[in-house]
Amino acid sequence: MSFQMSTGAPSWRSSSSSQTGAGDFRASGSRLQSLRSGFDLSAIRSVMESALPSFRSGVENLLQNNHQEAMQELNERLAGYLQRVRGLEEENRKLQEEIEDISAKKNAAPRDWETYQAPLQQLRKQVEDLNMDNAKLLLQIDNARLAADDFKVKLESEQVICDGVHKDTQGLRKMIDDTNFLRMKLESEVETLREELAHLQKDHKEEVAALQALIANNNMNIEVDAPKKPDLNESIAQIRSQYEKMAEQNRAEAENAYKNKFDALSQETNVNTKALEQAKNEVADLRRQLQSLEVERQTLQKTVDSLDRVLKDTEDHYGSNLTELNRLLTRLQDELAACRSDIERQVRDYEALLNLKSKLENEIQAYRSLLEGAADKNGPESLGKGAPSTIQKVTVTQHQIVDGEVVSKTSEETVK
Numbered sequence: 001m002s003f004q005m006s007t008g009a010p011s012w013r014s015s016s017s018s019q020t021g022a023g024d025f026r027a028s029g030s031r032l033q034s035l036r037s038g039f040d041l042s043a044i045r046s047v048m049e050s051a052l053p054s055f056r057s058g059v060e061n062l063l064q065n066n067h068q069e070a071m072q073e074l075n076e077r078l079a080g081y082l083q084r085v086r087g088l089e090e091e092n093r094k095l096q097e098e099i100e101d102i103s104a105k106k107n108a109a110p111r112d113w114e115t116y117q118a119p120l121q122q123l124r125k126q127v128e129d130l131n132m133d134n135a136k137l138l139l140q141i142d143n144a145r146l147a148a149d150d151f152k153v154k155l156e157s158e159q160v161i162c163d164g165v166h167k168d169t170q171g172l173r174k175m176i177d178d179t180n181f182l183r184m185k186l187e188s189e190v191e192t193l194r195e196e197l198a199h200l201q202k203d204h205k206e207e208v209a210a211l212q213a214l215i216a217n218n219n220m221n222i223e224v225d226a227p228k229k230p231d232l233n234e235s236i237a238q239i240r241s242q243y244e245k246m247a248e249q250n251r252a253e254a255e256n257a258y259k260n261k262f263d264a265l266s267q268e269t270n271v272n273t274k275a276l277e278q279a280k281n282e283v284a285d286l287r288r289q290l291q292s293l294e295v296e297r298q299t300l301q302k303t304v305d306s307l308d309r310v311l312k313d314t315e316d317h318y319g320s321n322l323t324e325l326n327r328l329l330t331r332l333q334d335e336l337a338a339c340r341s342d343i344e345r346q347v348r349d350y351e352a353l354l355n356l357k358s359k360l361e362n363e364i365q366a367y368r369s370l371l372e373g374a375a376d377k378n379g380p381e382s383l384g385k386g387a388p389s390t391i392q393k394v395t396v397t398q399h400q401i402v403d404g405e406v407v408s409k410t411s412e413e414t415v416k
Helices: 021-038 041-065 068-108 114-217 232-386
Strands: 393-402 405-415
Touching (some): 114 232
Antiparallel strands (some): 393 405
């Protein structure tokens, strides 16, 4: 009779990525479930624990009765137990081969992470590019805000200049009004002087006519022995010439004064008119500049608003992507923790099975010792009749698992 048991434990290695980690964990979980269904450690343990009391009871019956019937019954039980052990060994061998095939496939064809690195690099590059774009947008927004502040300062300064020009224009208008009033006053004075001159000329003509009539009526020759008096006509002519010269001089002086004042007022009016036109042109230029600055300010404000909306949309988009990735990472970590706990549980079951196997081997050794002792007492014939000679062959295969991976594998075979 030969007894061989080969034991082992599956090893798993899990890895995750941002795109295919969930699929790998699901595949690993399905393979782990299939191995769990085929390699039921609790069933093996229950079989061995159920067989162990039978051996103990058989040994006790042998020690108490030491009869041939008890020996035969014990041999039958042992044969049934060995048959069940052979079935378990066959199942264990198949599971061991499956585990070795899986380990060989994993060791022979390691996962090619380069296929995942390329899309990851692309995603990282896209994230970096988007970060750079966000930084550029923020810089443009800051520049636009600074430009808007500069334009506001320029607008305020231009507004101050425009107010000053308006005040100067109002002063010039007041000066023009004063000049027009003075011109009208001078014109009225000139008209008054002209009327006075005409009145004086009229009075002069009337006086001359009266004197001439008086001289004509009193035309008589009176001879007296008195001294000769001056000629009245000559005196009147002299007075007339003097008066005409005086009137002509007054008229010329009045005309010169009026002409000088009128020329001065005309020059001042021309200067004021030119200044007013220049002020109007400056006001029109300032208004055009103000309108262009206002249009540019509105354009920059619209640009800033658009950039703010783009920045908000970008932050919302990448915030949702980051939330989705965090949720995926959490799920993968949970699956990894579940796989690790499952592997640890199987390792504990494997250790418990090894302990049970050791106890069973000790019981078999004790039973063998009892059989040999009974054979020595009853003689060679009773030993030949009671039980056949057996050779026990034990093969122990140990797997060392570190972090879910098989790092070493040892096999030990003993013949008893």
